[in-house]
Structure formats: C-alpha cells, structure tokens
Amino acid sequence: MTLTLHNTLTGHKAPFVPLDPTCITLYVCGPTVYNYVHIGNARPVVAFDVLFRLLQRLYPKVIYARNITDIDDKIMKAASDAGEPISAITDRFSAAFAEDMQALHALTPTIVPHATDHVDDMIAMIETLISKGHAYEAEGHVLFAVESMPDYGKLSKRSLDDMLAGARVEVAPYKRYAGDFVLWKPSSEDQPGWDSPWGRGRPGWHIECSAMIGRHLGPVIDIHGGGQDLIFPHHENEIAQGCCAHGTEYVRYWLHNGYINIDGEKMSKSLGNFRLVRELLKRYPGEVLRFALLTAQYRSPLNFSEELLEQAASTLDSLYYALLGRDAAIVPEQGYVLPDDHPLIRALCDDLNTPEAISVLHRIAGALNRAAPEDKPRLKAELLAAGQMMGLLNAEPSSWFQRDDAGEGALSADAIDALIMARRDAKKAKDFARADAIRAELDAAGITLEDTREGTRWSRK
RNA sequence: GGCGCGGUGGCAGAGUGGUUAUGCAGCGGACUGCAACUCCGUAAACGCCGGUUCGAUUCCGACCCGCGCCUCCA
Numbered sequence: 001m002t003l004t005l006h007n008t009l010t011g012h013k014a015p016f017v018p019l020d021p022t023c024i025t026l027y028v029c030g031p032t033v034y035n036y037v038h039i040g041n042a043r044p045v046v047a048f049d050v051l052f053r054l055l056q057r058l059y060p061k062v063i064y065a066r067n068i069t070d071i072d073d074k075i076m077k078a079a080s081d082a083g084e085p086i087s088a089i090t091d092r093f094s095a096a097f098a099e100d101m102q103a104l105h106a107l108t109p110t111i112v113p114h115a116t117d118h119v120d121d122m123i124a125m126i127e128t129l130i131s132k133g134h135a136y137e138a139e140g141h142v143l144f145a146v147e148s149m150p151d152y153g154k155l156s157k158r159s160l161d162d163m164l165a166g167a168r169v170e171v172a173p174y175k176r177y178a179g180d181f182v183l184w185k186p187s188s189e190d191q192p193g194w195d196s197p198w199g200r201g202r203p204g205w206h207i208e209c210s211a212m213i214g215r216h217l218g219p220v221i222d223i224h225g226g227g228q229d230l231i232f233p234h235h236e237n238e239i240a241q242g243c244c245a246h247g248t249e250y251v252r253y254w255l256h257n258g259y260i261n262i263d264g265e266k267m268s269k270s271l272g273n274f275r276l277v278r279e280l281l282k283r284y285p286g287e288v289l290r291f292a293l294l295t296a297q298y299r300s301p302l303n304f305s306e307e308l309l310e311q312a313a314s315t316l317d318s319l320y321y322a323l324l325g326r327d328a329a330i331v332p333e334q335g336y337v338l339p340d341d342h343p344l345i346r347a348l349c350d351d352l353n354t355p356e357a358i359s360v361l362h363r364i365a366g367a368l369n370r371a372a373p374e375d376k377p378r379l380k381a382e383l384l385a386a387g388q389m390m391g392l393l394n395a396e397p398s399s400w401f402q403r404d405d406a407g408e409g410a411l412s413a414d415a416i417d418a419l420i421m422a423r424r425d426a427k428k429a430k431d432f433a434r435a436d437a438i439r440a441e442l443d444a445a446g447i448t449l450e451d452t453r454e455g456t457r458w459s460r461k
Numbered sequence: 462g463g464c465g466c467g468g469u470g471g472c473a474g475a476g477u478g479g480u481u482a483u484g485c486a487g488c489g490g491a492c493u494g495c496a497a498c499u500c501c502g503u504a505a506a507c508g509c510c511g512g513u514u515c516g517a518u519u520c521c522g523a524c525c526c527g528c529g530c531c532u533c534c535a
Binding site: 011028029030031032037038040041042043044045073074156157158159161179181182205225226227228229230231232233234236237256257258259260261264265266267268269270271295296297299300301302303305307308310311312314315318321322324326347353355356358359360361362363366369370427430432435436439443448449450451452457459 | 463464465466467472473474475476482483484485486493494495496497498499500527528529530531532533534535
C-alpha cells in the first residue's frame with residue numbers, strides 16, 4: 001500500500017518515498033511548557049500519532065521525536081511571575097503535558113528531547129553557520145543572514161521583499177537585514193543563560209529543533225510535522241538553519257495540520273478562546289476528545305463545540321455497542337492482523353483520511369452487528385485492529401459504559417446492581433409497574449438499563 | 462498591500478465528469494411486557510453567475526462570502 005502525503009513544500013500530495021525504507025525518521029514540534037496545553041495543541045499530537053502508528057505498520061522501524069521546549073521568554077516570564085526557577089515551571093508543565101497526551105491515547109514518541117539538554121549542540125550548529133558565512137555576531141546576538149540563502153522562503157512561498165513589505169515589527173538596529181532572525185541572544189545576570197563563544201546567553205526560538213533533529217535523527221529526515229502557524233517563521237527558519245549548516249536537504253516531507261476554530265475563529269492563546277485539554281478531560285473521556293479531533297482530515301479546519309464532543313461520544317458508544325454484542329460476549333479471534341489492502345489502511349494511506357477511516361469502522365461495526373455468531377469473533381478482531389490503528393476502542397466495552405465519571409452524588413455500582421436485582425424480581429412476579437418504576441428511578445440518576453438474553457446491563461449516560 | 466486556504470443535506474464531514482460516502486439528529490417499520498441496543502426502510506446537499514461537455518457538485522473563468530499567515534502561536 002502506497003502512503004501518499006500532502007507536502008507543504010510542493011503544495012500537493014505525492015507518494016511517500018523514504019530515504020531509508022528500513023528506518024523512517026519523523027519529527028513533530030512539541031509544546032513550550034509554561035502552561036497547560038489546549039485542545040489546539042493536542043491536534044498535531046493526535047494527528048501525527050496516527051501517522052506514527054501507520055508508519056509502524058508499513059515499515060520495520062520508525063524513529064519518532066517530539067521535543068519539549070523548556071527555555072523560552074514566555075517560560076521566563078511565567079517563572080518570574082510565580083517566583084520560581086524556570087525548571088520548576090518546565091518540570092510541572094512537561095509532566096502535565098505527558099499526562100494529558102497519554103489520556104488522549106497518544107503513544108510516547110521514541111525520543112522526547114529537551115531543548116536545555118542540547119544547548120551544546122545548538123552552539124556547535126551556530127558556530128558552523130558562522131563559519132560558513134550564514135550567520136554573524138552583533139552586540140552579543142548571533143543572527144542568521146537570510147540573504148545568504150538564495151531560496152529562503154520556499155516553504156511559506158514568500159519572497160523576502162513580500163515579507164518585509166508586510167512586516168509589522170520594529171527592526172532591531174543590530175540586524176544587517178530586516179529579515180534576519182536570532183540564533184542566540186544575550187541573557188542578563190538574573191536571566192537563565194549558558195556560556196557561549198558570544199558570552200552568556202540563550203538560544204533563539206528555531207535553533208533547538210534543527211539541533212535536536214541533527215543530533216537524534218541526522219542531517220536529513222523524512223517527515224516533519226506541526227501546526228500551520230509554524231510554517232512561517234519557525235519551519236522556514238529551521239530549513240534555513242538545517243540546509244545551510246549541513247549543506248544538504250533538511251526535511252523531505254513537511255506536514256501541517258489545520259487549526260481548531262471556536263465560532264469560526266482560530267483557537268489560540270493570544271485570542272484567549274482556548275479550551276484546555278485538562279479541563280475537557282474532567283468532562284469527557286480522552287478517547288472522546290481524540291475521536292472528535294479525528295472527525296476532520298488533519299489539514300482541514302475543525303470547529304470545536306459541545307455538539308462535536310456529544311456526537312463523538314455517541315458515535316463511540318455505538319462502536320462499543322458493536323464490540324459488546326447484543327447477547328453473549330464475543331471473544332475476538334486471536335492473532336488477527338489487518339491486511340495491507342484493508343480499507344482502513346487505504347484510507348489512512350491517503351494523506352491520513354481519518355473521516356474515511358471512521359466510516360470504515362462503521363462498516364465493520366455494522367457487519368459485526370448483523371453477523372452470524374460464528375462470524376463475530378473475526379469481525380470483532382477486525383474492528384479492534386482497525387480501531388487500534390487510529391488509537392481508538394482502547395477500553396473494555398463493559399467498562400466503557402460503566403466508567404465512573406459521573407462525579408459526586410452518583411450511584412455506586414453496588415447500589416445499581418441492588419436495584420437491578422430488585423427489578424429482576426419484580427419482572428419475575430410480572431409486577432411491571434414496579435419494574436418500570438425502578439427503571440425510571442435509575443434513569444433519573446443517569447443510568448440506562450438494557451435487558452438482554454444474558455441479563456440486564458447498565459450504562460451511565 | 463502580498464501570499465494562501467475554504468464555502469457539500471438540520472449538524473459534522475468525505476468524495477466524485479454520469480450510478481451522488483459515513484455518522485449524529487429526524488421520520489416509518491421489525492424486535493421488546495415496556496424500553497434501550499440492533500436491524501430494515503426513508504427523506505435531505507453540493508455559495509452565486511457564466512463557460513467547456515451529451516452530461517458539472519466535480520474542470521475553467523469571474524463574482525460574493527468566510528478564514529489564515531506576513532517574525533508570540535499547534
């Protein structure tokens with residue numbers, strides 16, 4: 001099965017041809033850890049987690065790196081506001097990020113490099129850039145000279161003139177050219193800093209990714225992903241650094257996910273209209289959030305709303321119902337593996353067409369619901385395997401419906417079981433009025449009952 | 462101003478030069494003591510105007526509307 005990916009560099013979809021088919025390299029920009037992450041930050045994590053799973057299915061080895069940016073002026077401000085060292089802030093929020101992403105069923109990347117562990121690599125890369133004439137020192141800063149790179153702007157498809165025409169920032173006086181960007185900047189005594197050939201200072205925004213990619217994945221990698229807002233300047237500048245330092249290509253396929261919108265507007269920290277993953281997790285299982293993120297293809301904008309989450313929840317319920325079975329529990333066939341040309345793999349191979357993949361899940365679930373008993377084990381195994389490719393259907397079906405997320409004042413499982421026994425006795429005695437009263441009582445408490453041949457099942461609404 | 466993306470049924474969201482996904486919600490039916498789940502059936506869409514074509518939601522052009530980026534941002 002050929003994987004096809006939309007490459008921002010070329011602007012169209014093309015078959016994925018790896019540098020080395022025995023080992024795929026994937027890098028995704030991770031968070032700057034000074035706050036809890038919002039659902040918009042989670043989108044690339046989930047989208048590229050699906051890509052990671054798919055690549056692992058298609059190739060023998062995949063090295064996936066997702067960084068933690070733990071030095072940055074925003075972190076410094078947060079630390080200063082809280083009266084704590086930056087490490088207290090970055091430790092807390094990188095741990096929170098890991099927890100949140102685990103709750104979304106994102107696999108842990110092969111490597112999670114931290115910027116502050118790679119300052120030496122960054123300094124070495126900056127020295128290389130200076131020695132090759134692509135960077136210069138000025139007033140304690142080191143700047144990348146964009147004019148030294150003929151095809152600068154090829155990712156964002158902008159010429160230098162266009163960029164400067166629309167510039168809305170003041171140009172620092174020490175820049176030779178207005179478009180030059182910072183590789184290294186000086187730190188004052190009270191600011192975090194590292195010794196360098198240019199004095200005590202700290203790295204600029206873009207150099208960490210280039211340095212960590214060089215260190216862990218090599219000078220040229222297969223795939224680099226991130227949000228669309230990183231195309232310029234972040235990824236454009238990464239290309240400049242990587243290509244000029246190594247004298248090679250830097251990234252072969254650039255993938256960018258679309259934004260999450262709230263009421264038609266981009267969700268962002270600066271607009272203040274964000275929804276924290278941590279808050280959403282108090283109200284919805286992580287799998288519901290994950291499913292909601294996968295309902296749109298990753299490059300499309302995704303409008304985020306309560307309705308979207310409710311739809312995701314009820315759709316997952318129906319898939320889990322299929323796994324649960326109507327009567328006898330279904331034991332999935334052991335050792336089932338999705339074939340290479342399975343519709344789900346075909347859908348994901350088409351630039352991660354997750355909506356199409358979800359429709360495949362529905363087709364399998366429908367077949368499972370209709371199937372004769374002897375066919376059910378294979379179909380259940382197929383549905384589970386298909387779900388796993390997308391990081392979905394991770395829960396045991398019965399626990400999915402009986403999950404204890406109802407909060408304070410909710411009925412305990414024991415209390416529910418006692419009422420179900422009472423109702424069973426009433427039904428045996430043909431006292432349907434009493435049976436219905438118990439159903440109504442449980443319904444008011446948010447519990448739905450279902451009578452099956454195997455007995456009564458309950459689930460929380 | 463420059464560059465780019467998009468407008469699909471009540472909602473979400475794929476896709477296609479003709480037979481027009483999928484899900485949620487709706488409607489009818491089967492099943493059920495009643496329900497729920499499930500199954501069967503059903504209705505409903507391609508921003509506007511031209512062009513190409515036997516045929517356009519799909520290709521081309523103009524227009525309208527919305528959104529994004531242009532050194533904080535997933």
